[in-house]
Amino acid sequence: MPFSFRLTKRLGxxxxxxxxxxxxxxxxxxxxxxxxxxxxxxxxxxGPFRYVWSRRR
Known part of the structure; x- marks a missing residue:
């Protein structure tokens, strides 16, 4: 499994x-x-769930 990271900075x-x-x-x-x-x-x-969808052109 490759190493990955993600950092999120929230500004409002x-x-x-x-x-x-x-x-x-x-x-x-x-x-x-x-x-x-x-x-x-x-x-x-x-809970830990979310619904994600994308709109392709």
Missing amino acids: PLHLNVSRRGVSPSFHVGPVGYSPRGRRWSVRLP
Whole structure:
């Protein structure tokens, strides 16, 4: 299993995610989030679960 890491810095609704692939922004308002890099939406569900979907053009 390869080594990986992810660091998240939260600045209000803007989250900056730092990983091996670089820095990517995401926006979170309540349980709903959007990541422009992967064009993915996510909704946090109770417990450790979340629902993620993407919209491809």
